[in-house]
Amino acid sequence: MAELLKGKPVADAMKADLVERVSALKAKGITPKLGIIRVGARPDDLYYEGGAKKTCDAIGLAYQVFEYPEDISQEDFERAVTAVGANKEIHGILMFSPLPKSLDEKKIRSLIPVEKDVDGLTLGSAGKVFADDPTGFPPCTPTACMEILKYYNIPLKGKRVTVVGRSLVVGKPVAMLLMREHATITICHSRTENLPAVCREADILVAAIGRAKMLTADYVKQGQIVIDVGINPDPDRPGKYCGDVAFDAVEPIVEKITPVPGGVGSVTTMVLCKQTVMACEMQNE
Ligand code: NAP
Numbered sequence: 001m002a003e004l005l006k007g008k009p010v011a012d013a014m015k016a017d018l019v020e021r022v023s024a025l026k027a028k029g030i031t032p033k034l035g036i037i038r039v040g041a042r043p044d045d046l047y048y049e050g051g052a053k054k055t056c057d058a059i060g061l062a063y064q065v066f067e068y069p070e071d072i073s074q075e076d077f078e079r080a081v082t083a084v085g086a087n088k089e090i091h092g093i094l095m096f097s098p099l100p101k102s103l104d105e106k107k108i109r110s111l112i113p114v115e116k117d118v119d120g121l122t123l124g125s126a127g128k129v130f131a132d133d134p135t136g137f138p139p140c141t142p143t144a145c146m147e148i149l150k151y152y153n154i155p156l157k158g159k160r161v162t163v164v165g166r167s168l169v170v171g172k173p174v175a176m177l178l179m180r181e182h183a184t185i186t187i188c189h190s191r192t193e194n195l196p197a198v199c200r201e202a203d204i205l206v207a208a209i210g211r212a213k214m215l216t217a218d219y220v221k222q223g224q225i226v227i228d229v230g231i232n233p234d235p236d237r238p239g240k241y242c243g244d245v246a247f248d249a250v251e252p253i254v255e256k257i258t259p260v261p262g263g264v265g266s267v268t269t270m271v272l273c274k275q276t277v278m279a280c281e282m283q284n285e
Pocket residue numbers: 141164165166167168169170171188189190191192195208209210211229230231232244264265268
C-alpha cells in the first residue's frame with residue numbers, strides 16, 4: 001500500500017506559519033489584503049471564491065471582491081482592473097478566468113501589476129518563474145505540488161521527474177520549479193511517443209493532463225512517487241471527482257501518491273493566501 005500524500009496536513013502547517021506572519025504585519029499597522037476580480041457569477045468561480053475567503057478568514061487575511069456584470073465593456077473593465085491594481089490597500093489580486101469572450105483577456109491580464117499577481121498568470125510572472133526570480137509568483141497549483149513535496153521531505157536533487165502536461169498553468173511552471181530544486185525533468189504532452197515507458201523511467205511522476213484515470217498501472221513502477229494534479233468528473237461515480245491517475249490500479253504499485261480529492265487541490269487556496277502575504281511583505285520592505 002502506498003503512503004498517501006494528503007494535502008490537509010500541508011495546508012495546516014502553512015496556515016500556522018501564515019497566521020504568525022499576518023500577525024507580525026498587523027502589529028506594524030499593515031493588513032494584507034487579497035482583491036478578487038470576478039465577472040459574472042459562474043458556479044466554479046463562486047465555489048473557488050468561497051474556499052479562498054474561508055482560507056483568508058482562517059489566517060486573518062482581508063479580502064475584497066470586485067464584481068462586474070458579464071456585459072461590461074473592454075474599456076470599462078480595463079479601467080476597473082487598473083484601479084484595483086493601483087489600490088495601495090490591495091496586495092494581491094486573483095482574477096477569475098476565462099473572461100467573457102467579448103473581453104480581451106490577454107490585454108486585461110497584462111494590467112495586473114506583476115508584484116500583485118499572486119495567481120501567477122501574467123506573462124511577467126511566467127518570465128520571472130522561468131528566470132528563477134523569487135519575486136515572481138508561479139500559479140498556485142504548481143506551488144501546491146512543491147509544498148507537498150517539501151512537507152513530506154521528498155528529495156528532488158538529481159531525481160528524474162516526468163511531468164505529463166505542458167500548460168502555462170501547471171505543466172510548464174511545475175517543471176521550472178522542480179528544476180530549481182535540481183531535479184532532471186522530462187515534459188510530456190499529447191504528441192509524446194511511448195508515454196507509458198517515459199513515465200515509468202521517472203522517480204517522481206506529475207500528472208497534469210485533464211483526462212480522468214488516464215495513467216494506469218502501465219505508466220508506473222514500484223518505488224515511484226506520484227503527484228496527481230488532475231481534477232475530473234469521475235466517469236464511474238457520478239457527482240464525484242477523480243484524478244488523471246487510475247488510483248485503484250496505481251496505488252498498490254507505487255511508494256507514495258496524492259489522493260484526489262484531498263491532495264494537491266486542498267493546498268491551492270492556502271498557496272494563494274501565502275503568496276498574498278509574501279506580496280504584502282515585499283511591498284512593505
Ligand atoms: P490543459 O491546459 O488542458 O493541459 C493539459 C495538458 O495535458 C496539455 O499539455 C496536453 O498536451 C496534455 N495532454 C492531453 N491529453 C494527453 C494525452 N492523451 N497524453 C499526453 N498528454 C496529454 O490542462 P491544465 O489546466 O494544465 O490542467 C490539467 C489538469 O489539472 C486538469 O485535470 C485540471 O482540472 C487540473 N487542475 C487542477 C488544479 C488543482 O488545484 N489541483 C488546478 C488547475 C488545474 P498538448 O499540450 O499536446 O495538448
